[in-house]
Amino acid sequence: MPRPNSPNLHDKRHDYPLQSGEQWLYYLPATLQPAVISAMDIKTFKRQETIYAHHSSINEIYTILDGSIRLTNTTLSGKDIAITTMPRGCTFGELSFVDELPRQNIAIASTDCTLAVLHRKQYNALCQQHPAITSGMLQFIAHRLRSMINIHQDSTSLELPQQLAKRLLFIAKNQTESQSLEAPDEIDVSQDELAATLGVSRQHVNKALKRWQAQGLIYVGYRKLTLLDREGLKAEAFS
Numbered sequence: 571m572p573r574p575n576s577p578n579l580h581d582k583r584h585d586y587p588l589q590s591g592e593q594w595l596y597y598l599p600a601t602l603q604p605a606v607i608s609a610m611d612i613k614t615f616k617r618q619e620t621i622y623a624h625h626s627s628i629n630e631i632y633t634i635l636d637g638s639i640r641l642t643n644t645t646l647s648g649k650d651i652a653i654t655t656m657p658r659g660c661t662f663g664e665l666s667f668v669d670e671l672p673r674q675n676i677a678i679a680s681t682d683c684t685l686a687v688l689h690r691k692q693y694n695a696l697c698q699q700h701p702a703i704t705s706g707m708l709q710f711i712a713h714r715l716r717s718m719i720n721i722h723q724d725s726t727s728l729e730l731p732q733q734l735a736k737r738l739l740f741i742a743k744n745q746t747e748s749q750s751l752e753a754p755d756e757i758d759v760s761q762d763e764l765a766a767t768l769g770v771s772r773q774h775v776n777k778a779l780k781r782w783q784a785q786g787l788i789y790v791g792y793r794k795l796t797l798l799d800r801e802g803l804k805a806e807a808f809s
Contacts, residue, residue: 583686587659596710597707597709602706614685615683615685617679617680622673632685633686637684638680639656640653725768730774730778735807737764738795739804779795787806
């Protein structure tokens with residue numbers, strides 16, 4: 571269950587990752603962003619806690635302030651299939667938030683995480699005052715749809731090492747944008763999560779990572795990867 575809010579958690583609003591293009595406020599006029607952030611709640615989750623369940627009717631939209639989450643789905647046999655892992659600076663839960671239909675996936679905390687949460691009731695009130703918010707949300711949805719199309723195209727046209735390299739660079743780039751700092755070297759993602767996201771076995775991911783580690787491109791740690799040579803990794807992604 572999410573942890574109760576506290577004054578310190580409310581202060582986390584100041585850490586909202588406005589520079590990240592993977593969160594929806596990026597597409598709003600800068601003059602409106604503070605009003606939306608002030609209407610948000612701040613919630614924390616422990617690693618492996620469920621943020622929302624499959625078919626849940628909870629109508630909220632989430633942005634990751636700290637940590638990472640993974641979106642999964644469940645097969646008829648009960649097996650969990652990972653859809654993607656999202657780092658700090660990403661918004662998720664936008665589709666059910668917009669169309670008010672039940673959730674089509676499960677959101678689970680990959681690490682201890684802190685989320686900025688906006689309820690549909692607050693969103694509707696803000697949209698009545700500021701119609702430009704609706705346009706910004708549509709732009710974000712279009713951006714997310716284009717990203718999904720690109721991922722699908724990559725899965726059918728690129729080899730696994732290229733897909734994996736692009737995924738690592740995406741996570742690192744998003745962390746950089748969300749922190750407004752020089753690109754961080756370390757990213758929080760496990761080999762299991764990468765494998766499930768790409769729809770391959772962990773052994774295939776491990777093989778590529780070990781080769782890149784031998785080449786000095788990355789360092790493989792426990793549930794973390796350190797990018798040592800970004801340009802070399804880009805060469806792998808776009809070779």
